[in-house]
Amino acid sequence: MNKKRVGIVGVGNVGATLAFTLATKDICSSILLKDKRENITQAMALDISQATNAANSKTVIHACLNDEEFKDCDVIVITAGLPRKPGMSRDDLLLTNAKIMISVIKSIIPHNPNAIIIIVSNPLDAMVYTALKASNWSRNRIIGMAGILDSARMAHFIFEKLGYGQGQIEASVMGGHGDDMVPLTNFSTVAGVSLNEVLSKEDIEDIVNKTKNGGAQIVKLLETGSAYYAPAYSTILMIEAILSNKKKIYPCAIMLEGEFGFKDIVSGVPIMLGSNGAEKIIELNLKEEQKIQFSKSISSVKSLITTLEEKIFNTK
Numbered sequence: 191m192n193k194k195r196v197g198i199v200g201v202g203n204v205g206a207t208l209a210f211t212l213a214t215k216d217i218c219s220s221i222l223l224k225d226k227r228e229n230i231t232q233a234m235a236l237d238i239s240q241a242t243n244a245a246n247s248k249t250v251i252h253a254c255l256n257d258e259e260f261k262d263c264d265v266i267v268i269t270a271g272l273p274r275k276p277g278m279s280r281d282d283l284l285l286t287n288a289k290i291m292i293s294v295i296k297s298i299i300p301h302n303p304n305a306i307i308i309i310v311s312n313p314l315d316a317m318v319y320t321a322l323k324a325s326n327w328s329r330n331r332i333i334g335m336a337g338i339l340d341s342a343r344m345a346h347f348i349f350e351k352l353g354y355g356q357g358q359i360e361a362s363v364m365g366g367h368g369d370d371m372v373p374l375t376n377f378s379t380v381a382g383v384s385l386n387e388v389l390s391k392e393d394i395e396d397i398v399n400k401t402k403n404g405g406a407q408i409v410k411l412l413e414t415g416s417a418y419y420a421p422a423y424s425t426i427l428m429i430e431a432i433l434s435n436k437k438k439i440y441p442c443a444i445m446l447e448g449e450f451g452f453k454d455i456v457s458g459v460p461i462m463l464g465s466n467g468a469e470k471i472i473e474l475n476l477k478e479e480q481k482i483q484f485s486k487s488i489s490s491v492k493s494l495i496t497t498l499e500e501k502i503f504n505t506k
């Protein structure tokens with residue numbers, strides 16, 4: 191019998207959507223919810239539990255109101271933190287969410303010694319760095335969700351342009367989850383056919399720009415927060431790959447230790463996911479222009495990390 195436990199910290203829009211979708215899929219036996227808002231945590235646990243009963247799923251939902259109850263998870267997803275508002279960049283959340291991240295990490299790691307942690311909170315790459323630093327865990331066990339989401343967005347914009355191929359589009363995005371992310375048009379296909387065969391240069395450029403702006407587009411329309419359905423579903427793919435040891439390759443944020451020529455910096459790259467978390471990094475052969483774009487994206491994350499080292503970790 192499936193005895194896997196998934197913990198979710200932060201049961202706002204992303205966390206609750208994730209919990210609900212996961213609960214109806216029978217991927218794990220238990221889902222543990224934790225949020226600083228206790229009533230919301232209890233309400234979500236009740237509502238989602240009632241949904242699983244209606245859906246005939248065996249997954250059990252627990253609201254954890256103290257740190258000790260939130261224990262023995264195989265995978266923990268952290269979505270705790272503020273979302274941005276229209277006009278803000280993800281980077282504007284840096285210091286506020288870093289403080290939240292550190293307090294969450296300190297509260298969960300003593301009771302979850304074997305967990306793999308998936309970070310969702312923004313700014314994503316800097317939050318993975320913060321969680322690694324606060325926990326001292328190895329890089330394979332703390333990774334970030336963004337590349338699957340950005341790739342799904344790119345696939346959407348390709349479909350929007352083409353008007354066909356829904357469900358047959360493979361899109362690929364790497365780099366940091368910010369304005370400098372790197373959509374990889376030469377690694378993207380429609381039913382195996384390269385984008386250049388079916389779209390003009392201008393159309394491809396438009397898709398790249400829309401992908402980079404995909405999160406901000408939804409923030410502007412929502413007015414009060416950011417996207418949550420696609421982020422939640424993208425996170426489930428990572429959870430499933432880890433819990434079922436699927437060895438699937440997805441773009442995820444990880445601390446680089448020399449791969450792609452960078453060290454001590456977190457960025458989104460293709461990773462093989464299995465029961466040990468990030469089990470392998472796949473080094474793509476990038477074109478010169480893509481190497482320059484990736485390096486620009488790395489520099490943006492580097493400047494956030496410098497701020498964290500100065501203002502949060504006091505090492506500079």
Ligand SMILES: NC(=O)C1=CN([C@@H]2O[C@H](COP(=O)(O)OP(=O)(O)OC[C@H]3O[C@@H](n4cnc5c(N)ncnc54)[C@H](O)[C@@H]3O)[C@@H](O)[C@H]2O)C=CC1
Pocket residue numbers: 199200201202203204205224225226227269270271272273274283287290293294309310311312313314335336339367415416417418421
């Ligand atoms: N990596 C990605 O691709 C994406 C990242 N995000 C990020 O995920 C985060 C969450 O987004 P939403 O769910 O839309 O926000 P939300 O505001 O709906 O939910 C955040 C939750 O975190 C909780 N929280 C705050 N501090 C906490 C603490 N110390 N301990 C426990 N819980 C705490 C809040 O009470 C709230 O329920 C944001 O930072 C957002 O920018 C959102 C979508 C995609």
Ligand SMILES: O=C([O-])CC(=O)C(=O)O
Pocket residue numbers: 273274280312339367404405406408409416417421
């Ligand atoms: O745009 C945001 O702030 C939330 C996010 O990271 C996304 O949806 O890509």
